[in-house]
Amino acid sequence: MNLGHLKLDCQKPIHIVGIGGIGMSGLAKLLHQDNIKVQGSDLSENFQVTELRKLGIKVFTNHNAENIWDCSLVAKSSAIKNDNIEIKEAKNKAIPVISRAELLSNMLSSGYNICITGAHGKTSTTCLVYSMLKAVNFDPTVICGGIINSINSNVFKGSDAINVVEADESDGTFMVLPTNISVITNIDNEHLDYYGSLQNIINVYKLFIDKSLLKDLVIVCDDCENLKVINKNYIHNSKYISYGIDSASSDLRAINLQTTSEGIKFDIALSEKCQKTLSQYTSQIKGLMIKNYGKHNVLNALAGIIVYLFKGGKIEALHNALQFNEGVQRRFSVIGKVNDITLIDDYAHHPNEIKTTLNMAKEHSSRSKGKVIAVFQPHRYSRFNELYQQFLSSFKQTDSLIVLDIYSAGENPINNITSETFAQDIKSNIAAFYCKDKIEIKNKINELSSPGDYIIFMGAGNVSNIAKEIFNDMNLSKS
Numbered sequence: 001m002n003l004g005h006l007k008l009d010c011q012k013p014i015h016i017v018g019i020g021g022i023g024m025s026g027l028a029k030l031l032h033q034d035n036i037k038v039q040g041s042d043l044s045e046n047f048q049v050t051e052l053r054k055l056g057i058k059v060f061t062n063h064n065a066e067n068i069w070d071c072s073l074v075a076k077s078s079a080i081k082n083d084n085i086e087i088k089e090a091k092n093k094a095i096p097v098i099s100r101a102e103l104l105s106n107m108l109s110s111g112y113n114i115c116i117t118g119a120h121g122k123t124s125t126t127c128l129v130y131s132m133l134k135a136v137n138f139d140p141t142v143i144c145g146g147i148i149n150s151i152n153s154n155v156f157k158g159s160d161a162i163n164v165v166e167a168d169e170s171d172g173t174f175m176v177l178p179t180n181i182s183v184i185t186n187i188d189n190e191h192l193d194y195y196g197s198l199q200n201i202i203n204v205y206k207l208f209i210d211k212s213l214l215k216d217l218v219i220v221c222d223d224c225e226n227l228k229v230i231n232k233n234y235i236h237n238s239k240y241i242s243y244g245i246d247s248a249s250s251d252l253r254a255i256n257l258q259t260t261s262e263g264i265k266f267d268i269a270l271s272e273k274c275q276k277t278l279s280q281y282t283s284q285i286k287g288l289m290i291k292n293y294g295k296h297n298v299l300n301a302l303a304g305i306i307v308y309l310f311k312g313g314k315i316e317a318l319h320n321a322l323q324f325n326e327g328v329q330r331r332f333s334v335i336g337k338v339n340d341i342t343l344i345d346d347y348a349h350h351p352n353e354i355k356t357t358l359n360m361a362k363e364h365s366s367r368s369k370g371k372v373i374a375v376f377q378p379h380r381y382s383r384f385n386e387l388y389q390q391f392l393s394s395f396k397q398t399d400s401l402i403v404l405d406i407y408s409a410g411e412n413p414i415n416n417i418t419s420e421t422f423a424q425d426i427k428s429n430i431a432a433f434y435c436k437d438k439i440e441i442k443n444k445i446n447e448l449s450s451p452g453d454y455i456i457f458m459g460a461g462n463v464s465n466i467a468k469e470i471f472n473d474m475n476l477s478k479s
Contacts, residue, residue, distance in 0.1 A: 003036070003106045008072040014103075015068045016040035017086050018077030019059055020049045023100055023168060026143050026155040027075075030107065032057055033157045041067050041086060051153075065089035075103040078171045079410060101173030104143070104165070108178050111141070111160055114307060117167040117174050117208070118185030118221075120353050121300050125185055126166040127328045128304040130156075133164065135324035136313045140164045146347070147329040170194065172204055175211070181310065182212035183219045183303050187226035189390075190350055193382040202226060213239055217277070219306050221299055222247040238277050243302035245295055252306055254298050259363075263291040264298055268305065278309040288319055292327065294360045332360055335467055338474040340368075340451035345467050349379040349460040351390035358397035361454045370452030371399035375441065375467070377459030378406040378422070381414045388417070392426050398456075400448045401432040402441060407461025442470050 008014070014031060016024050019040025025048035031038040032055055039058040042049060049059050060067045063086050068074055074090040074097045081087075090097050116126045123146040130142040131150065139158040145166045147154055167174035170191045187198075187205055195201045209230065212218045218234075220227050222244035234240035235249075244250035245257070251274040258265045267286040275281050290301050301322060308321055327333075335343040342364075348357040354376070361372045374395055378384040384391065384406060395401050403423045406413075423434035435441045445455060457467035 006073065006106050010037070010072075012070055012072035013037035013039045013058075014073045014075060015071040015086070015090075016075050016077075017063065017084060018042060018080045019052065019057075020044065020046050021077045021079065022048060022145055022147075022154055023166075024075075024077045025049075025052055026153075027100065027103060027107065028052055028057055029055065029153070029155050030141070030143070030157055039067075039071075048154075068093070068095060071095055073098065075100060078168065078173065099171075099173055101168065101176050105176045105178060108163055108165065111163045113163045113165055113177065113179050114140075114181040114183070115165050115167040115174070115177055115179040116183040116185070116303075117169045118183075119169070119188035119190045120350065120356075121185040121296055122166050122169075122183075123328050123347075124297070124331055125183060125300045125303050126164060128300055128325045129183070129307050130164040131325040132304045132308045132313070132321040133162070133311065135321040136308070136311075136317060138162060138311070144328070146331070149326040149329060169204075175204065175208055179212055180215045181217045181219065181307060182208070182215075183307070184209070184221065184227060185300070185303065186221050186224040188224075188350065188352055189387065190383075192386045193380075198226070202230070206230060209234070209240075213237065217241065217306075217310055219243065219303055221303070222250040223299060236273075238273060241274055241277055241306055243299065243306060245298060245302075252302055254302055257295075257298065259293065260289075263289050264293060265289045266298060268302070274306075278306065280309055280315065282315070285315055285318065288322060290322055291325070292332070293363060294356060296356050330464060332357060335457075335471045336475075338471065341370075341449050341474075342368075342454045343467060343471050343474075344454060344456045345464050346456055346458050347460055348458045350383070351387055351394040354391075354394040354458060355397070357456060357458060358395065361456050362397045365452070365454045368452035368454075370450070370454060371448075372397060373400045373402070373445065373448055373453060373455045374398040375402045375404065375445075375455060375457045375463070377404040377457075377461050377463035377466075378419060379460040380409050381406055381411045381417055384422075385414050385417045388422075391422070392429070395426065395430055395432075398430060401426065401430050402444055402448075403432060403434050404441070404459070404463065404466070405436060407459060407463070409461065438466060438469060441466065442473055445470065445474075 020042030041060040140162045141158045142164045222242035241251045243252045245254045251271040254266045256267045330347040333345045348354045403419045420434045423432045426432045
């Protein structure tokens, strides 16, 4: 992996503003492994900052003009605005400033790239594609937006020849990435603070598809209504393969789904176009299984299967390749059990993600005849405001809801958009409670929970840390 067209002074480091984020920290690790000098800054300590320092990467826990005094290049995460003091200083000193996507694009310039994007499921699908290719003796580099359990990291440097990359769609910059195989998991009302409307999001994806079809393959979900409308335009294109469960028009479709104690069993049906494109001349492949639950996980598996077969994976090894996947942290991850109460950590922060996670929780709790208690930390004032009505209808599968303060992610508050108000507004549909700190959360959990219950901590902020602290406190109380 090199830096493509970037011409840099090798004696001076690349400085990353927002290096503690999951996406930027991964790029920093890869640059460091390639013996490229790298440093960065962030506003707070976190797990990623600690990991970077262990590798010998300098990280400043502030944003200060002096941090960039001797750098060759400044790269910024999508969360960093142009009025940031380090960005302004870089421009004053005529130091080039680029986005994460521009940096990543240069890092990918000489490889064969499999890019996974979409509103939801891209992290899990990236992990699955990486795991399946690894199972058949490929040695891909992976760049993921979450911690992959099998490597306990968000990145792994394998061969420079093939890269599996999660492509961030939040600010449209996924358009600049060089891609040979493109996977689109779904399109949804997300990141409206940037796009403005769902139609604008759809229009950008159309451009992405047309660009990607100049290369090898585009893989899209046909169960997503917003994608289904687009898919009709490419139904005869041999480089455009759709997948689904509910959609009978899918080129590759999961059928005969059966939930078992070990996961979901299913068969797949292949259209004639799919058979020809994947060089697999059989109309059905039977007896597959994934180790987790939920239709969304089957859909992710279908995308992975298409990549696997297109890259020459054998049908007879497909079942084992699926079993090779160990998943990603914070995707219905079990923290532990206390008094037969199961605590789950999940990244869900969009209404549709919340519904999916809670459907899984309901399926699990029905086996133990327990309740589902959701602990929800809203993420960003803008998202909570734009999708407020959708959030109000997202918790129907919970028996009780605990709402934490909004995690701002650097945004300014919006008048009348508060967690306390949300808890009041949703009370007509569900038993809901606003808790302002860890003590109140723990007391409310103790009041509401009983053996067999599932407590689901959800959000994209620091709710994961809160969940683990509460689990440890519950364990101490038990002893």
